[in-house]
Amino acid sequence: MEAFLLGEAPGLTQHEVAARAGVPLEDAMALWHQLGFPHHSDEDRAFAESDVEALRLASDLVRMGILPPEQQAALVRTWGRSYARLAEWQASLLVGLAAESDDPATHLAELATDVLPRVEALQTYVWRRHLANASQHLLEDGAAITIGEAETSVCFVDIVGYTAQSRRLDGAELVAWVDGFEQDTTTLVVDHGGQVIKTIGDEVLFTVADPAAAVQIALALTARGDDEDDPFPAVRVGIAHGAVVRRLGDVFGSTVNAASRLTSAARPGSVLVDAGVHEALVARDEDGEPEEQDGAAWRFRRLRRISAKGFRNLEAWRVRAHEM
Template identity: 80%
Template structure:
């Protein structure tokens, strides 16, 4: 199995790999650590020719500046974490199928031989599609070509009563429940031109350029959560609009922090927004009667990092409002 996955049986030590790649051993070890690979001593025969080529390519990326010293560690760690999670999910899936086949050892080998080439090709396709999408977004906003900071809306959507609910479900039920929450949320976010940045168990963080779209997504999700006939969980949300620093697929800055604090302060089924969102959504309306939104200004939110965070509760105007 290892020989198949690596392209050939391990025949090299890490010292030999570094020598053949023309890379200092300390740099090679640093890269492997950042990628999250298992530790090996200088005498362990645990590497193959594919490791030599990969190390050589890594060194070339460092040389041409794609992996600059100030961001090399963070970027490589991101690669390592992302692919480690993906690999764990894939092997768990294959193992389950192998057990169902009746012979785990032979079944896993057969499945890996038959399935993994297709999975590898599909992963490359998905990566290229996301790369094309990210490039298009970059070209549409010329300012991001020279700056990692952009104006956008940030929203956290948090499951209400997650701890209590998780205790009443077994492992498979909990996984299915959370997967459905993440899938439905992601579909709605993507349909409105947004991007899911990350999921954290009971919480989804997404960004979108248009604050109207961010609020509409948040309201749609809270409405689903309030529907007793809909299996979608009860949620609350916080939305903030302003400068956001983007780095390695994540977002940082006070706007992100404000959205998080507003989510924590929101009541179940409600959506809280900051001054940036409120200003953007009321700018084109003469008054509340002309607006598709209903607003309620709340007491300023006191939270870590914010002395007086302005907050409004927003909901869609109903026909009888």
């Protein structure tokens, strides 16, 4: 099975792989560690020609400046973690299906033969699609290219009562419940031009350039959570708008921290926003004072300043849909 998955039977030591690739052994070992591969002794013949080619390709990327030394380790670690999680899920799925047969090993090999080429092709397709989308977004926002920072809205969506619900549901039910939450949230975010950055158990973090779109998403999610006939869980939401640093698919900075603090302070079913969102969405008169608008989509109510870690007085507004 290992030979099939690797494309050939392993027969090389780590010294031989590094020598054939023309890469110092210490550099090769550092790369394997960053990717999360298991350690092997000098005598272990655990490597194949594909490892040689991979080292050559990595060396080429470094030489071309695509993997600068100061960023290489972080990028490769992210690569390794992402594929390790994906591979673990795929292996669990295949092994689970194979275990239902009388000859699991043979059935697993048959499944792998039929399934893996298709999975590999789909992964390449998904990667290229996301690469095209990400490139377009960056080209539209020159600031993100030059200084790694861009103005955007950051939003945390947090399930209310997750701990209690997790105790009531068995493992399969809990997974299905959380999967439904993540799927429905992701669909709504993408439909409004946003991007899901990560899911953290009972929480989803997403970004969207337009603060109005962020509020629309948040209110739609809380409305679903308030509907007793909808299986979507009750949620609380915090949104902040401002400068964000993007790095390796994640986001950092004070704006992200503010959104997190607002979420923690929000009551079940409510949406809290910071001054950045409020400034962007509320019309003002000639003196710069907020003014009510007939037919406005939302109503804002200023709350007491929030004291939270990293923020002495975080301004906050609760936003609701305007009932016509």
